[in-house]
Amino acid sequence: MKVAVIVGTRPELIKMGVLIKEVKKRNSHHLFIHSGQHYDYHMDGMVTDSFKLPPPDYHLGIGSGSHAATTAAIMQQLESILLKEKVDKVIVHGDTNTTLGASLAAAKLNIEVAHVEAGLRSNDRSMPEEVNRILVDHASSHLFCPTKAAVTNLQAEGITENVHLVGQTIVDAVSTILSADLYAVLDKFKLVKDGYFFLTVHRQENTDNIDRLRSILSAVTNLTQLYPHKIVIAMHPRTKKVLQQNDMFDTLAINSSILLLDPPPNFYETIHLQKHAKLVLTDSGGLQEESCILGTACITLRENTERPETLQCGANRLAGYKTNIILEAVATSLNAPVSWVHPYGTFGVSSTIVDILLES
Ligand code: UD1
Numbered sequence: 001m002k003v004a005v006i007v008g009t010r011p012e013l014i015k016m017g018v019l020i021k022e023v024k025k026r027n028s029h030h031l032f033i034h035s036g037q038h039y040d041y042h043m044d045g046m047v048t049d050s051f052k053l054p055p056p057d058y059h060l061g062i063g064s065g066s067h068a069a070t071t072a073a074i075m076q077q078l079e080s081i082l083l084k085e086k087v088d089k090v091i092v093h094g095d096t097n098t099t100l101g102a103s104l105a106a107a108k109l110n111i112e113v114a115h116v117e118a119g120l121r122s123n124d125r126s127m128p129e130e131v132n133r134i135l136v137d138h139a140s141s142h143l144f145c146p147t148k149a150a151v152t153n154l155q156a157e158g159i160t161e162n163v164h165l166v167g168q169t170i171v172d173a174v175s176t177i178l179s180a181d182l183y184a185v186l187d188k189f190k191l192v193k194d195g196y197f198f199l200t201v202h203r204q205e206n207t208d209n210i211d212r213l214r215s216i217l218s219a220v221t222n223l224t225q226l227y228p229h230k231i232v233i234a235m236h237p238r239t240k241k242v243l244q245q246n247d248m249f250d251t252l253a254i255n256s257s258i259l260l261l262d263p264p265p266n267f268y269e270t271i272h273l274q275k276h277a278k279l280v281l282t283d284s285g286g287l288q289e290e291s292c293i294l295g296t297a298c299i300t301l302r303e304n305t306e307r308p309e310t311l312q313c314g315a316n317r318l319a320g321y322k323t324n325i326i327l328e329a330v331a332t333s334l335n336a337p338v339s340w341v342h343p344y345g346t347f348g349v350s351s352t353i354v355d356i357l358l359e360s
Contacts, residue, residue, distance in 0.1 A: 008035030008098030017051030018172040019350035042263035074101025095129035118143035119150025120306035167345020185272035198277040202236035219326035224257035235262035313340040
């Protein structure tokens with residue numbers, strides 16, 4: 001049997017890094033294919049370096065573009081590779097345009113699709129990622145769910161066959177990274193444990209609506225006045241572009257209470273920065289999980305989440321984008337106990353997935 005793992009963005013590389021190495025270890029004829037949706041060194045190469053990944057067998061060089069252009073380009077290029085290489089199964093992850101393009105290309109060739117991180121639902125179809133998740137789950141023959149809630153979501157949509165509750169591969173990624181020195185990162189950025197809030201914003205619904213972005217940044221300015229903590233911001237290229245276009249970037253950069261990390265920190269640094277932060281504020285799905293695993297409280301800058309377990313265990317609070325609600329959530333969170341057991345399983349999720357897939 002020949003399988004191909006197809007990824008293309010920073011979060012996919014992070015959550016599939018251990019799995020890609022595991023697949024290659026089982027047999028080097030399996031393929032690692034990179035769509036090239038993310039291409040800047042700090043979005044791509046830094047992650048492959050962190051996990052010491054082999055170079056991809058194929059790099060599609062897709063780059064940035066509209067949703068349709070990206071998805072279609074991936075489908076078109078992948079089709080000929082899958083045929084030429086006689087691939088039996090394709091493994092995709094999560095909810096990006098790479099995930100959707102790869103799944104559709106494979107499914108239309110009658111090649112089985114295995115979806116890692118299946119069954120997540122925000123129930124908000126205005127998010128491109130929600131549309132991608134739903135379509136990919138329905139095109140997949142093997143569904144690897146991180147939590148029970150994800151299994152239940154699939155059941156509600158009539159998907160019950162070959163559904164496996166395996167845990168979250170981010171646990172493997174975090175465990176790999178945490179084995180290294182914890183405090184060097186704080187020294188590098190001249191920070192102290194619990195002395196800062198760590199913030200990221202990059203989602204289309206926050207960056208492409210300037211009023212929402214202004215409202216979130218107004219909360220940031222207020223936080224610098226209300227609390228002695230520094231605000232450490234990891235700058236995503238999408239957000240940077242919008243801030244610069246609206247003359248908002250320099251205001252952030254000159255605020256002495258804000259530490260702007262541009263380019264954004266690598267995965268190793270991001271994990272350690274979250275671990276030692278007093279709070280994480282984010283609209284990223286991955287950071288909601290990572291902070292929960294690391295034992296740092298999270299405020300989610302969205303109206304909904306496809307990670308409800310993080311809310312239920314007390315690690316996360318939904319705050320949306322409105323300044324006053326974000327400030328209230330921060331105050332509540334700082335007074336709440338930090339004690340929960342994360343719901344994402346234990347190390348070994350990636351190898352379990354590979355075992356199941358190669359035996360099926
Ligand atoms: C994508 C995923 C999102 C994931 C995020 C992580 C989709 C629909 N969304 O969103 O789920 O959370 O990746 O980052 O696939 N850019 C660069 N350099 C890069 C990559 C992007 O400058 O290496 C800029 C470009 O201006 C690009 C923009 O970021 O147009 C958006 O990139 P894109 O991959 O379309 O979406 P993300 O916001 O990164």
